[in-house]
Amino acid sequence: MLREAAVGAYQMLLIVLFAPLLTGIIKKTKAFFQTRKGPRVFQPYYDLYKYMQKESVVSEHASWIFRVTPHIYLASMLTAAAIVPVVATKSFLDFTGDLILIIYLFALARFFLALAGLDAGSAFGGMGSSREMAVAAISEPAFMLPLFTMAVAAGTTNLTGIVESVINGGEGVLTLAHLMSFVALFIVAVAETGRIPVDNPDTHLELTMIHEGMMLEYSGKNLALLSVAVSIKQLLIFTLLVNIFFPWGIASAFGIGALIFGSLVFILKVTVIGIIMAIVETSFAKTRLFKVPDLLLGSFFIGLIGLVSKFVFRG
Amino acid sequence: MPLILLALPLGIALLSMMVSNRRLLGAISIVGSGMTVLTALLIARQVFAGSSVVWGQFIVIDALSALILCLVAIIGLMVALYSVGYLAHDIRIGEFSETRVKWYYFWMYIFVFTMFLALVSANLGIMWVAVEGTTLATALLVGFYNKKNSLEAAWKYIIICTVGIIFALFGTLLLHYAAVSVTGESGSLDWQTLRQVAERLDPMLLKLAFIFALVGFGTKVGLAPMHTWLPDAHSQAPSPISAMLSGVLLNCAFYSIVRFHLVVSESLGPQFSSNLILIFGVVSISVALPFILIQHDIKRLLAYSSIEHMGIIAVAVGFGSKFALYGAFLHMINHALTKSSLFFIAGNVSQHYHTKRILRIKGLLKTMPVTGPALMIGGLAIAGAPPFSIFTSEFIILSSGFAQGRYAVTSLILILITLIFTGFIYAISKMAFGTPPSRVKVGEDGKFGNALILISLVPVVVFGVYIPGFIEDILQQVTTVFIGGNQ
Amino acid sequence: MPVSAESLFVFMLGSLLLGAILSYVLQKKPHISIFMGYSFASMASLSGLILGPTLLLSERSLEIILPWSIFGTALQFTVDPLTAFFITVISVLGLSASVFSYGYARAYIGKQNVGLLGLFYNLFIFSMLALVSSSNTFMFLLFWEIMSLVSYFLVVFEHQDYRVRRAGFIYIVMTHIGTAFLIIAFLILYNETGSYLLFSQYAGVSQSLSPTMKSVIFILVTLGFGTKAGIVPLHIWLPKAHPAAPSNVSALMSGIMLKTAIYGFIRITFGVLGTGPLWWGGLILIIGAVSALLGVMYALMEHDIKGLLAYHSVENIGIILLGIGSALIFVSDGSHHLAMIGLTAGLFHTFNHAVFKGLLFLGAGAVHYATHTRDIEEMGGLLKRMPWTGFFFLIGSISISAIPPFNGFASEWMTFQSLLGLGTANLGAGINIMGPILAAALALTGALAAACFVKAFGIMFLALPRSAKAEKAKEVPRTMLVGMGLLASLCFLFGVVPSLVIDLLSPVTASLLSVVTIQMGGYDWLAITSIIEQGTVLGATSISPVIMLAVLMLCALLVYLIFTRFGKFRKTRIDETWNCGVAQTSNMEYTATSFSKPIRIMFRAIFRPTRKIEKEYVLKPYFTSRIKYKGGIKPFFEDTLYRPQFRFFLKLANKFTVLQSGSIQLYLSYIFVTLVVLLIFAR
């Protein structure tokens, strides 16, 4: 019990601590491919520290929604982090939630952030909220479908259950359905983490931004909370990607050695995903907002092919 | 007793001729009608206690006649009560002079007399004479306003009804011809005798006789496509008379068809005449539908609704099962009460707004705090919405249709009724709701008529959820009039 | 003092009738009338709230036989578990709405007849309670129609407005046509099963029905109840009628009146028809998915707050039907244990929808009360002016968007589980594929609902007021807040402790699916666990909203501590919104129309957006003085499905009037022709 709790806390901590680093790695990689030097990989940590020292400015028109949003956002990401299996299949709180809950925790965070975007009354925030909710709406089914394919295969929506069923399935699991679902989910992950070609995480040009628009009014400590939460969300999505589709290497017991091995493998895997993401980002241009549905629709159809192949080809 | 019943209206009619004071006339009519109701109820009590009332060879009253008799008497009383205020209003605004009031009462009581005569006579020939008499008695009442439209209506009424009913005379004649060799001259048109000897009559002639009688009396009932006089007459007559026409005259005419039907089905089996009646019923409901949907005259709307309801009763009689007949006569009671009070309401409304056009009547709920809600209730009731009585009887009729496995035709009727409901609710909501036009003053015209409307709506509401034991008993007895001969 | 359940039931119905009469009689003294009317309604709801759960937990049924009969059919009320559950649902919302109405109805004093409102309000609750308790089809139809009529009167309560009358007309027509289907279905049932009117007796004999007849009845029932429930495309009355009614009534209409249709549907399909072919469930699933998706999409385009909520009713009915549909599929397969999840999901969502939609409608009513407008474009900044209303509305918004830890999530989660259960079922690839796709559709629905409520809440309550009306808004009276608060706390309670409701549901599913023991894992205070059948774990999925909430709170606390303890500045500075250096005005805010624009464009195939730009020039074509932009969407179903039919019918009816063209010769020839035809054919 205590041990499980300790492992749970460890997994959470790992996520929280590693998340800014991953952001740094992605930025660095992007810089590399853009033949820039780029900031250091630890830059996000410095940024956070810097934000913490700054004064928070809150709009006079904003309500309490604006103030609580960073807390709720970060808290729900932390809660999600407590549930997702990271280095070990079993997490302390795995009975508390399943993949549906995780996605809806993201929704909770998004809901408040979108409200906060509207709260200050500035047009930019509203634009960000509006676009965010639209993109989220169409990415949601595309996000869910591949996960559901996996869940149906495993017979449960519990993440630990899914992970275990993939591991126990041996080589047989690497089917068309499996791969298609992975590809589909990967495409959605681009949208969910707010990256090119859907969104540009580095822009502050009002007309192109989605996610940044909502956060435009935030400053100081509030901004710190939000940025760390956003990178946690990104890491969590990558975690889902790797641990659901390629869980091999994850610790199935709570031995110290297995945990250390699991942690290393996990870091390796998400870093790889991060690098791939950075490559994708540098090789595409940002699309128009109204082209985004096409992309996500494509992802949905790939997921659908995965689902259909699962039942039609039984593979 | 039956003689008193016949003598009373005749007496009042003659008395009215001698009086010219409006108030006195009203008093005579109310007192007389009250006495008529008493007599009718006494007769009904005797009949429903188990023995039919017979006087000589010409008068027989069984459960069926007694039921309609009571309806005629009761609605007659209500009309008498309502007429007082209605006529007073019309005289006040100069629609007609006071001297004509006595003619109104004269013809009205002649009308009541002829209806009673039709109901009590044992002889189908005399019944025919009486039914034709109702046309003649009401023709001048329909044209009472002496305006272009009312005269036109009266003219169409008398011509079409006379032509129609003359075919019924031919039907009666054929029946007579078929029967005379069996029964001899005296009993040849006596419906009791005819039912007994029906099996010995020539079926071919009976068929012909029934067809003529159905078309003839059907004209009077307002079965489509012989209904054409009905909307004109009902809309142009003074509202109390419309109430009487719609509420009871149609029932009396229907009664005549039923008498023929009973004789004929005895001989030919129930199929032939039932199916014909059923077809006419369905056609009537269908024909009423489009006119109700786009109607713009409140009284015509009610008139078409009468066609519809006569169609429903016809359908129920066509179904012919005990349950259906129960529903048919319950429906007859419900329709008579609801429709007559609706005509009173329409009378109030048209007098208050000086128009019968639905589109020009607005905000009734506000301008007429009693009549408005009453229109709402009455309209919903007549359209077949629960918890009002007509829903109950329609439900019974429909279920008996389904219980016979006639899914298609019963579903069709149900759909037609539903669409008719649409038309009604549209019209009612147009009139009841909204902001009243400024020219119309707020407030009811007379307390008396309103109380009457409310009283007559009481059974409409009550019968929807609760049918008193005695009504149930009466209806059972009426249905045995049908079933009794068959089984 | 021990009170028998029977007398409680009679008291419940009786006090509603009394309340109806009293509030009408006392209409000359509006304050007393309001007090009397809603006190009796509250009392009745309170007794219903005691009665329902008591009967459910003690697993007892109740029969009350009226002392008279109509054509030989005994009139009786029966309260079985399903009924008891619906009594509970009705009472919960009835209580809150009644408390709310104390304050709300005051707004009508001097403008409308509050006595009449009280009369119909009480009768409305009465008819719904009586409807779900009716034990035979005649009474069912009777109360069904009374309910329709009373609600019609409530819809047209403010009948001075032309649009209200039109909405009422469409409503009553649609619902009456729906009823016609029901009557046909019931009467076929009546004949085919050998002339019983009692639901309980149907159940026994319905197995002898031919499969075709069963399916015919099923279709009729689906159409009939579907019209009332507002399934697409029979929903068109709903977004018109709900906004037209007073808000306390809209809450009841949307929250519970639609649910009576769900009640009837479950009563007939599960209670009477029983096992049916697979396509029944498939049909219901597709109807559910389409209703859910289109409902929420149209809601997004709606800027009348009550119209928006009304479209969300369509959506939520769809979600309920997704649960019920999957249950139907499992029933046809014989897997009653799996069916139980679907049914529980459907019924749970029924309850939840009643709670949060009731809350939202009451909130909308409160906002309307304070601002005298329903157009959300004219609101804004209300959270500061009406903090409690705003808070409750926020809770409602989160709940309806199915976001944890509120109740909407709990039931939608169960619906997800039942849909994914289809994916694992052994019913062929078609069903297997359908399950996850429908689940994805549900996910889309949820996300769109969230978008919609971000729009609704954000535009209504946040930022600067967009009009003088909103500027002058004040918090509503306390009774209204209590009414909303009650529902808001239930939203939270059922979200965190779903077993409160699910425990009540187990006798219901047990009675309908004849699954004797409840094996749905431990429905304890912690978790919803999926089922265990015959010892094998079919799916060990669980969530525990309580623990999740605890973790969430803990994390939030932690974050808060970090936030306050670290850093140089302890306080935040209040300053202007950054707006490229220009002072912020309400004109700069994002509007609801612009908020929903991306979605309008993305789903243009469905919305068919229209835009109209009018320009006025100072000097053509270079200097414009004014640009007027008008955007909208095409009402697809009205344009294609209803209006042409309606026109056609009217045209046809007009054509028929030549029959009565006034010529007496023509009339005579009808008689002539009839006679000749009869002589020829009937001889």
Added chain:
Amino acid sequence: MEMQNYQGLVDFLIELVLATVFLIIIARRFNNVIMAVIIQGVLLGVLCITLGWATGNYEMYIAALLTLVVKAGIIPFVLNKAVHKVAINRVVESFLSLKLMLLFAFCLVFTSYLVTGQVIGKGSGLIHEALPAAISMMLIGLFLMINLKFPIMQIVGLVVIENGIFLAGIGTTHGMPLVVELGIFMDILVGVLIMGVLVFQINRSFDTIDTKNLRNLRG
């Protein structure tokens, strides 16, 4: 009975009655129409007397008397008065031309003979002749009502129909019971009187009596 002896005479009278219907069709002026109605009434009366003589049924004499008084007396009188009072243009107008009307009427006669021939077997004596004639008269009467334009002509049509039924009555069963017969006569009498009153009133309100003006009530 000595019926057979009079069969020829009776048949002849019946055919004459039928012929008067054609007189009405051909008549172009109201006076002639009314004259034809009188002739028809008189012929019916004579037929009644003949039948009464033949069968020894005293009721027939009463019927004959009534026929002569009502149908050949009062009704034509009322009609005549109405015509003189209201009809400015005393020419009968119809929808169909005279030729077509005649053709139609012949068809109706033919059909009724055909149809009644099927209904009633051969050799039923009197009825064999009277019934088809009666039905012809009813149908032609109705046809006249449909086809002729003035309200007064509709009364005439009605009278023709009634005469047809009366013919059928006396022809088949020597009339219905006397009470009924009396009632029928009274109805017809009162009916025509009331129609006459209405015609006066319509004329007063409309200033004319053409039925094309009577088409306000529709829908």
